[in-house]
Amino acid sequence: MTDTNTILEALRPVQDPELQKSLVDLNMIRDVNLDQGALSFKLVLTTPACPLKEMIVDDCKKAVQDLPGVETVDVEVTSETPQQKSIPDRESVPGVKNIVAVSSGKGGVGKSSVAVNLAVSLAQSGAKVGLLDADIYGPNAPSMLGLADAKVRVQESEKGEVLEPAFNHGVKLVSMGFLIDPDQPVVWRGPMLNGVIRQFLYQVNWGELDYMVVDLPPGTGDAQLTLAQAVPMSGAVIVTTPQDVSLMDARRGLKMFEQLGVNVLGMIENMSYFIPPDLPDRRYDLFGSGGGEKAAKELNVPLLGCIPLEISLREGGDSGIPIVISHPNSASAEALRAIAQQVAAKISVVALT
Numbered sequence: 001m002t003d004t005n006t007i008l009e010a011l012r013p014v015q016d017p018e019l020q021k022s023l024v025d026l027n028m029i030r031d032v033n034l035d036q037g038a039l040s041f042k043l044v045l046t047t048p049a050c051p052l053k054e055m056i057v058d059d060c061k062k063a064v065q066d067l068p069g070v071e072t073v074d075v076e077v078t079s080e081t082p083q084q085k086s087i088p089d090r091e092s093v094p095g096v097k098n099i100v101a102v103s104s105g106k107g108g109v110g111k112s113s114v115a116v117n118l119a120v121s122l123a124q125s126g127a128k129v130g131l132l133d134a135d136i137y138g139p140n141a142p143s144m145l146g147l148a149d150a151k152v153r154v155q156e157s158e159k160g161e162v163l164e165p166a167f168n169h170g171v172k173l174v175s176m177g178f179l180i181d182p183d184q185p186v187v188w189r190g191p192m193l194n195g196v197i198r199q200f201l202y203q204v205n206w207g208e209l210d211y212m213v214v215d216l217p218p219g220t221g222d223a224q225l226t227l228a229q230a231v232p233m234s235g236a237v238i239v240t241t242p243q244d245v246s247l248m249d250a251r252r253g254l255k256m257f258e259q260l261g262v263n264v265l266g267m268i269e270n271m272s273y274f275i276p277p278d279l280p281d282r283r284y285d286l287f288g289s290g291g292g293e294k295a296a297k298e299l300n301v302p303l304l305g306c307i308p309l310e311i312s313l314r315e316g317g318d319s320g321i322p323i324v325i326s327h328p329n330s331a332s333a334e335a336l337r338a339i340a341q342q343v344a345a346k347i348s349v350v351a352l353t
């Protein structure tokens with residue numbers, strides 16, 4: 001008769017494709033039960049945004065369906081996002097499992113749009129997500145998340161005064177945009193910036209988060225330094241455009257993260273090409289093509305995806321309804337979702353290897 005051990009042995013060769021380890025050895029198969037021909041077990045993935053979910057379930061089913069006494073196979077898919085590793089001299093944010101920074105070599109390449117849609121996509125997949133808008137020079141995240149008029153409340157707690165984040169589209173948000181008059185320019189000096197970013201990390205009631213996405217200001221300045229020296233990070237992604245061939249800018253960004261000991265998870269090419277809404281079969285490479293791919297290859301980091309220029313993406317940002325919600329089937333929403341899955345998968349690999 002087939003028992004639990006036989007079932008686990010049959011499943012042992014099935015690997016997590018990203019981690020390249022056996023699902024059984026990773027303790028991702030749980031609660032195995034065979035009752036009158038009905039086999040059921042839990043598959044506990046490392047992220048709800050797993051890009052290869054269907055493939056893994058199929059592989060599991062194939063591995064056990066021909067065992068004696070098995071007539072049906074039911075796989076319940078759940079997830080437990082792993083906690084990133086701690087780093088000496090860095091102070092984790094209690095309850096926050098993974099921190100990922102979104103950066104760019106220069107401004108206007110769509111970094112905030114990517115950060116917001118990345119956060120919302122991860123939340124749509126079922127993850128608990130926060131967005132820390134550290135782009136204190138141009139805090140766009142509140143309006144892009146439909147929170148332009150939100151005010152953050154200050155609460156008394158054992159830790160002293162803490163900010164309550166705003167919340168919309170499944171994402172908790174803290175931004176300088178809530179605390180300053182958007183029409184007033186603010187001149188930031190290093191120590192002030194340091195103070196604000198540390199406050200946004202440690203004096204906010206973030207609660208439990210699987211992922212904290214940080215929207216950094218463009219370039220390689222004090223905000224990047226403060227963040228990297230304060231918290232342990234799962235990694236950073238660099239947003240570029242094909243024209244910004246951004247080899248120069250991207251290389252600078254990459255070198256900075258390397259020096260700071262932050263893993264670069266990959267590059268994201270935005271504004272890759274334009275599909276006219278009235279001519280969906282046409283594709284125009286407005287800013288040239290292949291820049292992101294070339295830069296990623298030369299810098300030896302993965303290209304996580306390419307996002308087309310799409311009018312509804314800009315409209316989504318302006319209206320406060322990100323495109324992954326307003327036009328989920330558009331080419332850019334699909335690209336952004338796939339990128340979110342890639343980022344989540346890479347974060348799991350960093351945490352577990």
Ligand SMILES: Nc1ncnc2c1ncn2[C@@H]1O[C@H](COP(=O)(O)OP(=O)(O)OP(=O)(O)O)[C@@H](O)[C@H]1O
Binds near residue numbers: 106113135138315
């Ligand atoms: N793929 C895209 N298609 C259409 N519009 C886009 C796309 N990506 C970004 N935009 C638009 O370009 C403008 C700049 O984008 P965004 O604010 O995200 O860039 P940024 O790199 O964060 O800029 P900043 O340096 O000012 O913070 C916004 O109006 C945004 O809606």
